[in-house]
Amino acid sequence: MQSFFNGRTDDLAQFQSTMQAIEQACSYIQMQTNPAVAEATLLSLRQSPQLYQTCKFILENSQVAPARFQAAAAIRDAAIREWGFLSADEKRSLVSYCLCFVIQHASSPDAFVQAKVSAVGGQLMKRGWLDFMESEKEAFLSEVKMAVLGNHGVAAQFVGINFLESMVSEFSPDTSTAMGLPREFHEQCRASLELHYLKKFYSWAQESAFSVTSKVVECDSTVAEVKVCAVALRLMFQIMNWDFQLNKNAVERVKSINVFSSGVKNVAVLLKKSECIFVQPGSSWRDVLISSGHIGWLLGLYGMLRQKFSSDSYWLDSPIAVSARQLIIQLCSLTGTIFPSDNGQMQEHHLVQMLSGIIQWIHPPDIISAAIENGKSESELLDGCRALLYMAILTTPMVFDKLLKSIRSVACPLGTLSLLSSLTCEVVKARMADNTEEETWSWYARDILLDSWTAILQPPDIGKDAELPPECIRASAGVFNLIIESELKDAAVSAFDDGDDSELPQASISAMDERLSSYALLARAAVDVTIPLLTKLFSERFTLLHHGRGTSDPTCTLEELYSLLLITGHVLADEGEGETPLLHPKVCRTEFGSRNQNSIFQSSTYGGSYLVPRSMV
Template sequence: MHHGYHDNNEPDLAKLQATMQAIELACSSIQMHVNPAAAEATILSLCQSPQPYKACQFILDNSQVPNARFQAAAAIRDAAIREWGFLSAHDKIKLISYCLNYVMQHAHSQEGYVQAKVSSVATQLMKRGWLEFQATEKDAFFQEVRQAVIGSRGLHVQFIGITILESLVSEFAPSTSTAIGLPREFHEQCRTSLELNYLKTIYCWAQEAALSVTNNIVQSNSEILEVKVCTAALRLMLQILNWEFQYSTSAVESTKKSINVFSTGVRFDVNSAKRSEYALVQPGPSWRDVLIHSGHVGWLLSLYGALRLKFSNHGYWLDCPIAVSARKLIVQLCSLTGAVFPSDSGQTQNQHILQLLSGILQWIDPPDVVSNAIKCGRSERPFGTITLLSTLMAEVLKDLMDTSTDEETWSWVARDILLDTWTTLLVPTDLTHPSMLLPPEGINAAANIFALIVESELKAASASVSSDEAEDYLQASISAMDERLCSYALIARAAVDVTVPLLTRLFTERFLRLHQVFCLSS
């Protein structure tokens, strides 16, 4: 079978149809597990043939078999990367334009994986030519995508435009980029160029896209396409804030590294991995207008609040994509730090955190109601921060004691996140007076929480004694406990006048029991 159709020749229609039929048959054979080796060889021959672009485009435009279209897109990518040095500048741009036009013309398609593949081909080829393309060629690419993203061509195309930008950002981020046979320096240059010249603009486009559909979402009583568009836009913003920014300045890391919690005895390493994952977001001062001064945080909190108020009684709300994306983006905005804030003694950053906390606390207060709602399959008013934190921790520990399961439940995850929060609050800067970190009510809260922690762990250990899997539990428990002991110790040290007598009493009681058992057995 011949696949080598050069762009400067008009391929024979019969040959194009024969190629398409062969690829369709190969895809069907693989799916039906009929002679898969021969089928794979047929597909490979298309990918490896010289300049198969006309044949691949014919398959994409005419085949009724989605897998055949997917393989045709993959063949365009492989051939273009392999033959990049031999293609003219015009042909390179032409291939990218074809892919863009294809996904937008087929925006209503139900085969999302084919659309995603063609989009990724466009963005990979765009990256491959990034350092050689003229500014006008890049601008033409972005202008076409922008017209889609702002919604001027309809909601389906708007969604496709956002997903193209998602694919582009993914390709330019070193941790998610696709190998194209070029050295690391090439990828770093592309990453730097996108970060300095385009990344903030893409974020703003995502904001605009989300803003353009939110009113319809809030006002609608049925599932509408705008939800899909808004979810994709929020996801793109989150993806960008997960970018490893290189051109920002911050003293956070050096400050963290200077902290040593214990002057003697037990060593607590604040640089060790957290049980709950988070990352500082440090985009630098050029992002201040977009993230700090634009009202972006207020809009996002208002959007989530309105959606939560409207849909929280529905069982699907907690895990629906738009809710998940909005919450994750809010968490990322909580992680903003560094030079994105002005040098005003922390006033702007404090206002930023206060605004976020004011919105977030509404989801988790009162904690007992929230805990019961989660256990009933539903999602999530004003306490002091320490009081709220301790009340939340108490509810989580109570649920852990009530469930008594080896499976990792929501309360396991919540406990680890809250322990990380306690740890952050209790890392002392003055090693001689660690308890002075908390006000009197905070010390009392820490004492109560530590008592519940001890009760919870003792109950779990007691339950394991009667289990047939006690030995397995012991090993797992020791490993898991090692990760929590440092946090437990910090909480205990914050209320040492209460926690040390508590531990002394508990140890005394248990030694007496052991002594009694020993006496009876002898």
């Protein structure tokens, strides 16, 4: 095995020749000519007897960026393949070289080469994680820390953070690259990084972002410090996206998620559907995330930049804005033992603080909706809806409604449920005004907000009703009324479409069924209002059919009736899953339910049966 740091020059001519051949192969690839020759040349590099020396020569001397990229890739493949045969010095040299290279070439314009070398360094760091002594790991990471904290300049600060991103990505089982090693190896590496280094990495990223804050706020969006701040925020989000295991209280047992709930919310399906990831880092992270003022700084930074670039229509989708919002949303999902056992007081205070930062993204809904229709990016509104979803899942309806009232800076006497209601109504109105069939921003916002309503209204236990404040009942009725109006409008517009609903893909059928289930929860929360509304709508359309018999086209009316049947079936009864569905207990307790115990069933095009009382047919 040749030493990676061999200083001999007697093979210089061979290195030059190989470099030129690799550069030629890369030009073939770019020009899409001679692919077989290019592939054979690149393969020969990986079979070179002096591979490490040759690749090092190419990385340091080639003026062709793709050739340097290929050299880094060849180092990675060879090192992973031959790791068991390398000496301890050679293993250390491989990692050290990658780290030194990215720092020394921090100002290189070829970012993809830098990213590749960082990725290789992260992969080799993981491959040797169980081989290296703790002192060796500390030595490597102390160099990274110096770069991250800005000791080597702003450019090196960026690549240092990027190196940590590569490490975190490699040590996470979900994003690690294949190494041909057993699962136990990856699990040992993951547990070690989580226990000893992950919190350190987050703190370094905090310090790095904080060190450039004044420059970011004072200067325009093109300065190098903005890039550093964005990547630091991205690293913090990446770490908050980590699947914490060592301090987690079994998120699968939903009891540990909902610290405010007196019961257990049945939200397992909702979590999976909404792709929600709850962050449970444990009590050891409390000082870094909760007590340090970090969240206040983050919300303040985003707020200042948002105001500064309010006239820039592109800023909301800039890397620093996106990274900051992603981190803010993820911090909304903090739960578990990071909060003390104080009856949820600290977590409630935390959520109030988070809502105070995101309220400007979603309030007032009508003005924000109009701005989006006039060309403003919808990304901030959608992120605000996602943050509300986390809050809805993590709290009871009572606590959720109190959050907005606890924010003294917002001149709004109403609660969070009223905000959610007005936001949902505004989104549904935007959806109704949109005449296209494309899935626009209002489509996505509606689905996220319906998930929030599902989290709020879903009973904590089967057979038990959720404890709802009076405002929730009024808000649910208003949202349901507008949703019914929207669905009837869609039914009428699509009445003469040529499409066959029976040929819809299963994913579309499932999505529709989920929406109908959300509609049902809204209706059942205010059955004294919604059931009479449905009865009235049915009666009106039956009257239209009767009076227009033989004189007018009934297609639109029939489509509206079909839509009403689907919604009403879900409202009155949960799907029976092979058994005869019965009236839902909430419906039974109403005057309407007591008069309609004998029922018939309406078959659905989508499969299954939906219960429809005789008085509606």
